[in-house]
Amino acid sequence: MFTTLITPEQLQQLQQLQASAIPLAVFDCTFDLMNPAAGAQQFAQCHVAGARHADLDHHLSHHPHTALADDRPASAGRHPLPSHSTFAAWLGSQGVGNGTQVVVYDRNGMNYCGRLWWMLKWCGHEAVAVLDGGLAAWQAAQGAVESGNSPAAEPARFELGEPLATLTDTATVLAGLGQASQTVLDARGAPRYRGEVEPLDPIAGHIPGALNRPFSDNLGPDGRFKPAAQLQAEFSALLAGRNPASVVHQCGSGVSAVPNLLAMELAGLGRQALYAGSWSEWSRTPGLPVEKG
Numbered sequence: 397m398f399t400t401l402i403t404p405e406q407l408q409q410l411q412q413l414q415a416s417a418i419p420l421a422v423f424d425c426t427f428d429l430m431n432p433a434a435g436a437q438q439f440a441q442c443h444v445a446g447a448r449h450a451d452l453d454h455h456l457s458h459h460p461h462t463a464l465a466d467d468r469p470a471s472a473g474r475h476p477l478p479s480h481s482t483f484a485a486w487l488g489s490q491g492v493g494n495g496t497q498v499v500v501y502d503r504n505g506m507n508y509c510g511r512l513w514w515m516l517k518w519c520g521h522e523a524v525a526v527l528d529g530g531l532a533a534w535q536a537a538q539g540a541v542e543s544g545n546s547p548a549a550e551p552a553r554f555e556l557g558e559p560l561a562t563l564t565d566t567a568t569v570l571a572g573l574g575q576a577s578q579t580v581l582d583a584r585g586a587p588r589y590r591g592e593v594e595p596l597d598p599i600a601g602h603i604p605g606a607l608n609r610p611f612s613d614n615l616g617p618d619g620r621f622k623p624a625a626q627l628q629a630e631f632s633a634l635l636a637g638r639n640p641a642s643v644v645h646q647c648g649s650g651v652s653a654v655p656n657l658l659a660m661e662l663a664g665l666g667r668q669a670l671y672a673g674s675w676s677e678w679s680r681t682p683g684l685p686v687e688k689g
Contacts, residue, residue: 397497397522397523398410398497398499398523398524398525399522399523399524399525400525400526400658400661400662401525401526401527401528401621401662402499402525402526402527402528403527403528403533403537404527404528404529404533404534404536404537404539405537407422407444407499407527407534407539408537408539410497410499411445411446411540418497419493419495419496419497420446420496420497420498420499421448421490421491421492421496421497421498421499422444422446422447422448422498422499422500422501422527423447423448423449423450423490423498423499423500423501423509423512424439424443424444424447424448424449424450424501424502424509424531425450425452425456425500425501425502425508425509425511425512426438426439426449426502426503426504426508426531427451427452427453427502427504427508428504429596432451432452432453435449435451435452435508436449436451438503439545439546440543440544440545441543442531442541442542442543443531443541443542443543444501444527444531444534444539444540444541445539445540445541445542446542447501447546448490448546448547448549449545449546450490450500450512452475452508452511452651453475455486456475456478456508456511456512456515457469457475457476457477457478458470458476458477458478458479458482467479467481467482470563470672471563471565471650471672471673471677472566472673472677472680473649473650473672473673473674473676473677473680474596474597474648474649474676475511475649475650475651475672475676476672476673477515477518477563477650477672480518480519480556481556483515483519484519484554484555484556485554487516487519487552487554488551488552488553488554489549489551490549491549491550491551491552492552492554493552493553493554494521494553494554494555494557495523496523496552497523497524497525498512498516498521498523498524498525499524499525499526499527500512500513500524500525500526500527501526501527501530501531501534502530502531503530503531503532504530505530505611505612505615505619505655506526506527506528506529506530506615506621506655507611507651507652507654507655508651509526509527509530510526510651510652510654510655510657510658511650511651511654512524513525513526513654513658514561514654514657514658514670517559517560517561517667518559518560518561518563519554519556519557519559520556520557520558520559520560521554521557521560522560526658528620528621529618529619529620530619532619533618533619533620560667561667561670562667562668562669562670563669563670563672564644564669564670564671565671565673566671566673566677566678566681566684569603569644569646569671569678570684572644573603573604573605573685574604574605576638576639576642577642578642578644579607579635579638579639579642579643579644580603580605580606580607580643580644580646580671581606581607581608581609581634581643581644581645581646581653581656582602582603582606582607582608582609582646582647582675583609583610583611583645583646583647583652583653583655583656584602584608584610584647584648584652584675585610586608586610588600588648588675589602589606589608590602590688590689591686591687591688591689596648596649596676597648597675597676597679597680598679598680599679599686600688601679601686601687601688602675602686602687602688603646603675603678603685603686603687604685604686604687605687606646606687607634607635609630609631609634609656611647611652611653611654611655611656612655613630614627614655614656614658614659621658621659621662622659624662624663624664625663627659627660627662627663628663628664628665631659631660631663631665640660640665640666640668641666641668642668643660643668643669644668644669644670644671645657645668645669645670645671646670646671646674646675646678647674647675648674648675648676649672649673649674649675649676650670650671650672650673650674653670653671653674654670657670
């Protein structure tokens with residue numbers, strides 16, 4: 397079972413075993429915030445052979461056209477999580493059952509695919525891994541690719557399990573401000589964190605007391621996650637004695653926070669909570685404190 401990262405070579409081996417032994421589902425989560433249609437277009441042009449497309453707006457967020465009747469989102473913000481039941485129904489429609497090994501990737505520095513990785517953990521499914529280095533690493537390893545749209549999947553039944561990931565909300569984060577039991581970690585770029593620019597949300601700045609680690613800092617020059625020992629050293633320096641278990645991960649809308657969450661797990665520091673509403677929810681909630689600098 398692969399639960400954090402998988403190399404291109406390991407995925408190639410899984411593909412060879414798929415027909416005889418291991419149910420496998422591969423998802424391309426490529427997306428572009430400024431051009432939401434681009435992800436599907438890029439997928440159609442080239443993707444890992446056998447992969448299916450998972451769209452951030454339509455599949456990995458609450459969307460009125462894909463949600464079950466009378467279903468409510470599980471979080472707020474620009475990319476609210478779908479309910480467990482809506483997400484489970486979509487997984488089943490994509491051929492994902494409880495015994496399926498899922499592999500996720502993108503072309504975006506493993507940013508958007510982390511969302512699907514986390515959501516599966518949130519639904520109790522541990523057998524999901526991120527393709528380290530994304531599509532570029534796969535192609536460099538001579539992995540098979542193809543073009544076109546997602547093929548029809550053989551429906552499966554996905555049963556929700558006990559959550560293996562923790563979702564937190566605005567009220568909980570607000571109550572924890574200034575407490576040693578909570579360390580907010582902001583994954584946005586430094587200019588947005590400092591409040592110098594804000595291209596997406598109504599107010600610039602950050603949650604008071606939050607530390608900053610841009611999600612891209614987790615990758616080496618080769619586009620893959622840094623070694624575990626290096627990640628551990630970097631996060632330990634950033635936390636400066638704070639308990640890793642106290643960390644609450646956030647970003648703009650609960651997506652790019654996940655690479656930090658995954659990196660801390662790779663570093664042996666545990667799996668912390670995600671504030672999915674993140675800055676997009678915090679900045680739209682009247683009366684909440686904001687810090688700059």
